[in-house]
Amino acid sequence: MKTAFVNGNIRALDTENGVYEAMLVADGKIEALGSTADIRRRAGSAGRVADLGGRHVLPGFIDTHLHMMDHGIYGLRTADLYPARNVEDVVEIMQAWLAEKDTPDGQWLEGFGWDQDLYPGAQFPTCHDLDRVSVRHPIMITRRCGTICSANSLAMELAGIDRHTPDPAGGEIRKDEHGEPDGVMLESAMSLIGRIVPKLSDxxxxxxxxxxxxxxxxxxxxxxxxxxxxxxxxxxxxxxxxxxxxxxxxxxxxxxxxxxxxxxxxxxxxxxxxxxxxxxxxxxxxxxxxxxxxxxxxxxxxxxxxxxxxxxxxxxxxxxxxxxxxxxxxxxxxxxxxxxxxxxxxxxxxxxxxxxxxxxxxxxxxxxxxxxxxxxxxxxxxxxxxxxxxxxxxxxxxxxxxxxxxxxxxxxxxxxxxxxxxxxxxxxxxxxxxxxxxxxxxxxxxxxxxxxxxRKDLTGEPAGRVVSGGKDRPAGGAQTAHAVRCSGVVRRGPLRHA
Ligand SMILES: [Zn+2]
Structure with missing residues (x-):
């Protein structure tokens, strides 16, 4: 079955860097590029015709480094804490996640995306907050930067963390005024919890x-x-x-x-x-x-x-x-x-x-x-x-x-x-x-x-200059007609591999 895609703006990125109006696709492969009239003719009377209505067509993108498993785990198996605006929100989202997933006792609950900088008094979620979610499930929730987490008391117990546990090199087990760990693990201390979360094998x-x-x-x-x-x-x-x-x-x-x-x-x-x-x-x-x-x-x-x-x-x-x-x-x-x-x-x-x-x-x-x-x-x-x-x-x-x-x-x-x-x-x-x-x-x-x-972030910062390292060019003049405006907020995940 042949399909003629017509009336488009097809950028082939071929050796001529050509822009074409139409393309002919047969059995999932592009067979020809050309004008709408030409491609319609080649499709013949039996062919299907799809009118692109002037839309752009680009070759598929190749992404040369990413982590599909981690992305899917965050999307399907981790509570989304980005909407939280205070610690109480964090607790409520985790409680709702536990209720929704009907997780058996003893299985881990995980959340991702909290940020104390957005909360009144820059308050961190601690083990005391997370113990209100559950004392029968170990819990680990990761800050949006991916380098700080909070754990509940059961998770710390399973990890063997108590007031006598020394800070690992490059990390800190945060302690309260009585010298007790409060559940917050900074930098490399995060791995004390992360390494005991079971990995998927099913x-x-x-x-x-x-x-x-x-x-x-x-x-x-x-x-x-x-x-x-x-x-x-x-x-x-x-x-x-x-x-x-x-x-x-x-x-x-x-x-x-x-x-x-x-x-x-x-x-x-x-x-x-x-x-x-x-x-x-x-x-x-x-x-x-x-x-x-x-x-x-x-x-x-x-x-x-x-x-x-x-x-x-x-x-x-x-x-x-x-x-x-x-x-x-x-x-x-x-x-x-x-x-x-x-x-x-x-x-x-x-x-x-x-x-x-x-x-x-x-x-x-x-x-x-x-x-x-x-x-x-x-x-x-x-x-x-x-x-x-x-x-x-x-x-x-x-x-x-x-x-x-x-x-x-x-x-x-x-x-x-x-x-x-x-x-x-x-x-x-x-x-x-x-x-x-x-x-x-x-x-x-x-x-x-x-x-x-x-050479700026997606919100246009830093205003008035470009991030150096690229080709030297005046600020403000860099954005071309090809650059796509974006209003999306980018989600950052843990630097698990780093
Ligand atoms: Zn990576």
Whole structure:
């Protein structure tokens, strides 16, 4: 069956960057582009005709880094605390969630999106508030930043947290005036609670979650998603079966590339056991690279930098591997037929990784692989050379300009010239691709395009200037006719992977 889509404004992004009036689609594939008259004629009398009424048509978007499982878990299994305007609202939303879900005793209740800055007296929800929701269910609710949570008394008991528990490095177990933990866990202390929340292993539940996220992505025009989900489940094989069964059942409406995240080198075996290798295809599901963690985040001063943080002298953040460890990790992974990618925000971390790739370049080339860096936020001129040497791909997050501009100047000062510098990267010939990092940021590609063009957040801030790091240009003149106005509020999720 042929369908002629006519009277449109079709931007093919082909080599001629052509704009066409009409296209002919046969069996789900675009067969021809041309004028309305031409395409109508080619469709023939048996063909269907769809009048686009002047609407725009674009090729599907490819999102090169996001987390479908986490997004689905927040959407389907976590109470939405964004509407709360005081602690009482938080308690009521959680009580309603418990009643609605009819959760058996002992099972976890989770919420996401509270923000004490919006509440009278900047009051945090504490264990005492959450104990009013339930003392028979462990409860963990996460602040909208994703780096602070509150837990009820049962959750703290299960985690073994009491007045004698020391603060972990980089975190704080908040205490009341009597020295008792009040349920609020800051930064790394959050993981004391987070690590005991059971991960999903039930295949049917996982399928529903992936299908939910897939529908949302397709509704935004995303037709290929590079998704990192294996750390979000308790059973990697159940997840792999879930993708493939969804495909068989016709419930996977987009193509997936799986980013295989490890927590530590010992986790590699769990992927080697599958018997697949990078870039194997199973219909719509393709095996991507092994991903490891290079450093932390800018917000928490844990991104690995070459020089001190501008707002924290003496601190250069952290990197998870030194040069030798990283070089040998890349070698191990590539020798086992897997491509490599890394979470790297800071310049030190990105340098270490690209040097590790350079040291393994013969083998990487022999296998036809191409390493990539997810985030690559804080750059320096030397890193441009390393990108050239390795041919690595940068997987950047334009929406981080939206979210980070308030802190980025303070953290790295004059290094902003080489940070979030997508234009400079493109001009230098680096292969730059964009990922949303959903659910950390909105997956709407038009939001990302707007932020990339305007170098301002979605509300137009900072007014009167542009966030540096892009191509130098006068403030105010950057917005083009192509930039899409947006009124949506972007939902930020926990930085679970960072
Ligand atoms: Zn991510």
């Amino acid at each position: 295949k049917e539940t996982i399928k529903d979650i992936i299908a939910y996220a897939a529908q949302e992505l397709v509704s935004l025009g995303v037709t290929v998603a590079h998704t990192e989900d294996f750390m979000s489940v308790g059973d990697k094989k159940a997840l792999m079966h879930a993708y493939l069964e969804l495909q068989e059942e016709g419930r996977l409406p987009l193509n997936l590339v799986l980013q295989l995240r490890i927590h530590q080198p010992a986790d590699l075996d769990s992927f080697f056991e599958f018997g697949f290798k990078s870039w194997d295809s199973f219909g719509r599901v393709k095996i991507g690279p092994i991903k490891f963690l290079g450093d932390g985040s800018l917000g928490a001063w844990t991104a690995g930098l070459n020089e001190d943080y501008s707002d924290k002298p003496g601190d250069r953040g952290l990197v998870y591997y030194d040069q030798d460890e990283l070089t040998s990790l890349v070698a191990t992974v590539v020798n086992r037929d897997f491509d490599v990618t890394i979470h790297s925000i800071g310049d030190r971390s990105t340098e270490l990784f690209l040097k590790a790739c350079a040291a393994n370049m013969d083998e990487i080339k022999r296998k036809g692989f191409r390493p990539s860096v997810i985030h690559s936020q804080i750059m320096n001129p030397g890193i441009f050379d390393l990108y050239e040497e390795t041919g690595a791909i940068a997987i950047v997050q334009p929406m981080y300009v939206h979210s980070d501009w308030k802190i980025a100047d303070a953290r790295v000062g004059s290094r902003m010239e080489y940070s979030y510098c997508f234009r400079k990267m493109l001009d230098a010939g680096i292969a730059v691709t964009a990922g949303s990092d959903l659910p950390i940021e909105s997956a709407n590609p038009f939001h990302a395009i707007q932020v990339s063009v305007t």
